[in-house]
Amino acid sequence: MQSPPPDKKDLTTVLDEDTPGDLDFRNLMDIQFETAGPILVVTLQGRLDATEHNMIKESVSKEIEASGTKGVVFDLAGLEYVSSAGFREFFLLGRQLQRSGGGLAVCALQPSVQRIFDIAQFQTAYPVCATRDEALVAIGSSVA
Numbered sequence: 001m002q003s004p005p006p007d008k009k010d011l012t013t014v015l016d017e018d019t020p021g022d023l024d025f026r027n028l029m030d031i032q033f034e035t036a037g038p039i040l041v042v043t044l045q046g047r048l049d050a051t052e053h054n055m056i057k058e059s060v061s062k063e064i065e066a067s068g069t070k071g072v073v074f075d076l077a078g079l080e081y082v083s084s085a086g087f088r089e090f091f092l093l094g095r096q097l098q099r100s101g102g103g104l105a106v107c108a109l110q111p112s113v114q115r116i117f118d119i120a121q122f123q124t125a126y127p128v129c130a131t132r133d134e135a136l137v138a139i140g141s142s143v144a
Contacts, residue, residue, distance in 0.1 A: 028052060030078070033063050036136055039071040040064060045078030048086030056089050061096075070102025073135040077108035082116055094126050103127075107135035 029052040030045040042060055064072065094104035105127040109117060117128055127138035
């Protein structure tokens with residue numbers, strides 16, 4: 001995984017810059033937000049595990065509230081791993097968006113992440129798309 005340039009501002013999990021020991025916890029999960037019309041695009045990079053899933057829920061919920069969007073596309077091209085706790089957040093967020101008249105789609109899944117989504121039959125509830133453009137089209141009609 002490539003680290004962002006030092007001057008790039010994004011939301012990166014840093015448990016503690018001065019973490020003792022040999023473990024470097026920085027860049028376990030990188031979240032970037034952008035908008036595409038009325039849709040919030042959330043790009044995840046790294047590992048979405050049990051320690052990171054709350055950050056996703058809180059960060060994405062705050063961004064949805066701030067932007068007022070009802071549609072969210074998760075671009076998962078850089079997501080290397082997702083735990084069951086992390087995966088659950090996609091379902092919960094999708095349900096929250098549907099209740100408010102919106103929707104959720106995911107795109108660009110790595111093969112190991114795609115297997116988890118396939119096993120859980122995520123595609124029966126929400127669009128799973130090959131590309132970001134396809135996901136934007138799939139979710140666009142639900143937020144129009």
